[in-house]
Amino acid sequence: NAGVMQNPRHLVRRRGQEARLRCSPMKGHSHVYWYRQLPEEGLKFMVYLQKENIIDESGMPKERFSAEFPKEGPSILRIQQVVRGDSAAYFCASSPKDRDNSPLHFGNGTRLTVT
Amino acid sequence: DAKTTQPPSMDCAEGRAANLPCNHSTISGNEYVYWYRQIHSQGPQYIIHGLKNNETNEMASLIITEDRKSSTLILPHATLRDTAVYYCIVRPTGRGQNFVFGPGTRLSVLP
Numbered sequence: 189n190a191g192v193m194q195n196p197r198h199l200v201r202r203r204g205q206e207a208r209l210r211c212s213p214m215k216g217h218s219h220v221y222w223y224r225q226l227p228e229e230g231l232k233f234m235v236y237l238q239k240e241n242i243i244d245e246s247g248m249p250k251e252r253f254s255a256e257f258p259k260e261g262p263s264i265l266r267i268q269q270v271v272r273g274d275s276a277a278y279f280c281a282s283s284p285k286d287r288d289n290s291p292l293h294f295g296n297g298t299r300l301t302v303t
Numbered sequence: 304d305a306k307t308t309q310p311p312s313m314d315c316a317e318g319r320a321a322n323l324p325c326n327h328s329t330i331s332g333n334e335y336v337y338w339y340r341q342i343h344s345q346g347p348q349y350i351i352h353g354l355k356n357n358e359t360n361e362m363a364s365l366i367i368t369e370d371r372k373s374s375t376l377i378l379p380h381a382t383l384r385d386t387a388v389y390y391c392i393v394r395p396t397g398r399g400q401n402f403v404f405g406p407g408t409r410l411s412v413l414p
Binding site for chain 2: 192221223225230231232233236244247277279281288289291292293294295296297
């Protein structure tokens with residue numbers, strides 16, 4: 189049973205470019221979470237999505253960041269006009285259901301470097 | 304904000320049991336206790352979770368006090384590969400509840 193798959197593992201972008209990070213949840217999981225980890229800091233929640241719905245985006249920066257989880261295909265975290273402060277590891281996690289105690293299962297992240 | 308308090312760091316000798324404490328004095332009745340670890344910037348790895356009974360799996364044991372205000376994660380025979388940051392998280396069941404990570408405990412297993 190494949191785990192949460194994130195790609196690319198490493199992404200380098202110049203300031204002002206766009207970054208697209210992809211996450212394929214575990215089979216049978218319909219809930220996706222995105223977290224960001226700045227260098228030498230803890231994991232910070234960004235957004236929680238179900239298929240075609242954003243449930244909680246309280247951790248998302250107000251500008252330049254967006255996320256989607258379409259009916260078909262992976263979840264996408266999109267960062268427009270990247271700046272150096274966006275350099276971080278971005279982790280995706282998935283769970284099967286919402287109204288229970290299922291743990292999240294994390295991918296190994298995408299490390300974004302903005303030059 | 305995280306609802307848990309953990310020591311920032313701990314050492315443990317290889318082969319000995321590692322006992323990692325977590326304080327969650329404001330836990331409410333529908334909140335579970337979860338433990339994760341993160342090894343050298345890999346993705347967080349789920350270890351174990353429980354509500355009020357003690358739990359054990361192939362990785363660890365979770366001991367929750369009767370009043371549920373604290374818990375201990377036990378790695379029975381620590382190895383060098385258990386060196387990681389360990390996170391204790393409380394989370395209620397219910398729609399839209401995300402996991403809030405605190406700074407965790409940095410466990411160093413020493414040879």
